[in-house]
Amino acid sequence: MLVAIYNRTFDKLDVPVIIRIINLFEFHNLQVVFYKEFFDRLQPYYTFTNTPRFFTGKKDLPRQTDMLFSLGGDGTMLDAVCFVGNTDIPLIGVNLGRLGFLAAISEDEVEEAILSLARGSYTHEKRTLVHLDSSVPLFDGAPYALNEFTIHRQDTSSMIKIHTYLNGEFLNTYWADGLIVATPTGSTGYSLSCGGPVVFPQASSFVITPVAPHNLNTRPIVVPDDNVISFEIEGRSEQFLCTLDARTETIKSSVQLAVKKENFLVSLVRPDEHNFLKTIRQKLYWGIDKRN
Numbered sequence: 001m002l003v004a005i006y007n008r009t010f011d012k013l014d015v016p017v018i019i020r021i022i023n024l025f026e027f028h029n030l031q032v033v034f035y036k037e038f039f040d041r042l043q044p045y046y047t048f049t050n051t052p053r054f055f056t057g058k059k060d061l062p063r064q065t066d067m068l069f070s071l072g073g074d075g076t077m078l079d080a081v082c083f084v085g086n087t088d089i090p091l092i093g094v095n096l097g098r099l100g101f102l103a104a105i106s107e108d109e110v111e112e113a114i115l116s117l118a119r120g121s122y123t124h125e126k127r128t129l130v131h132l133d134s135s136v137p138l139f140d141g142a143p144y145a146l147n148e149f150t151i152h153r154q155d156t157s158s159m160i161k162i163h164t165y166l167n168g169e170f171l172n173t174y175w176a177d178g179l180i181v182a183t184p185t186g187s188t189g190y191s192l193s194c195g196g197p198v199v200f201p202q203a204s205s206f207v208i209t210p211v212a213p214h215n216l217n218t219r220p221i222v223v224p225d226d227n228v229i230s231f232e233i234e235g236r237s238e239q240f241l242c243t244l245d246a247r248t249e250t251i252k253s254s255v256q257l258a259v260k261k262e263n264f265l266v267s268l269v270r271p272d273e274h275n276f277l278k279t280i281r282q283k284l285y286w287g288i289d290k291r292n
Contacts, residue, residue, distance in 0.1 A: 001117070002031045002064055004055060004089075006080050007071040007096075010041040014096045017107050018071060019046055021094065024111060028118040033062055038071075058083050058142075065089050067117065067269060073097020074189070078245040081129075081146045081266055090124055090267035092117075101188050102146075104270060104279055122269050127185045127201060128225060129262035130244075138242065138249045144262045145244035147186030151233060151257070152178035152211070152241040154250065159214055160235035166227045171208075174218060178211035178241075181229055181259050188280070196220040198284075201276055206261075230258035 003025060007018070025032050033053040034042075055061040061068075061083055070080045070093040077093045084091060093103025094110055105113045116122050132143040153160045162174040182191035187199040187207050196209035197220060206229065209220040223229070233240055233253045242249045242257065251257075281287055 001066045004033045004065045004068040006035045007038040008076045008079055015045045021110055024114045058085055071096055074102045075246050077102040078146055082142045086264040090269045092269040101283055125268045126265040127268055128183050130183050130259050131262040133258045135256035139244055139247055147189045147245050148180050148182040149259045150178055150180045150243045154239045154241045156237045158236045163232040165230045174210045175214035176210040176212055180209040182207040225261045228258055228260045
């Protein structure tokens with residue numbers, strides 16, 4: 001098995017667990033290809049017996065890679081989605097960050113998780129992506145996101161107007177700071193913090209969630225993911241922010257934007273003992289009495 005390793009925000013405090021992971025890979029005879037920037041930062045802390053293989057992005061990530069290991073938080077996992085794209089290389093995340101909805105493997109579970117990989121005892125979950133079509137090139141050839149697409153105001157404290165359409169039919173004009181279109185995976189992220197619902201990953205839907213809407217009757221809405229959602233933006237500024245997960249572009253109001261379901265899926269790997277219900281109970285403390 002060939003395993004790729006990616007890390008975005010290298011922290012010296014994470015070095016012991018990173019070294020433990022590398023040693024476990026070697027113990028289980030798993031071949032490793034390193035993200036080059038990550039390797040360069042790690043090299044002063046670890047002596048490699050052999051010269052490792054490297055990748056710098058999607059173009060040189062070996063196509064025979066069996067799995068990509070993301071070491072960090074959910075933001076690191078979202079970066080890794082851009083590396084695998086439509087290659088069908090599965091992703092697994094070790095949480096070195098804080099909450100960790102996507103990077104669900106804790107440091108204490110690393111050894112058991114790698115053992116499960118070596119034994120082939122794990123589950124693939126296919127996740128929907130959101131795809132952005134725009135009248136100008138955006139996001140450097142990777143116009144897709146696992147969590148969400150957003151539109152935001154920029155350079156002004158005034159709200160903006162976002163005229164929103166479903167398959168060309170008018171839905172609503174959102175007077176707000178911004179608008180989120182979240183996938184089921186992204187429903188537990190930014191959309192949730194803005195009052196959106198939790199949606200099961202297997203649901204065929206998108207969640208449209210306004211950010212600080214002026215009209216308090218405006219609520220998040222769940223729509224089928226076979227809709228094309230298009231937008232027209234108005235505001236006092238000519239510049240607006242457009243995001244796909246953690247990536248940001250500045251656009252003008254004249255840019256035409258529409259989002260739809262991407263034509264490929266991403267595979268997330270979890271050990272058999274992990275599932276969505278267990279994750280939301282652990283991360284959101286559902287069913288736990290915190291009064292004690």
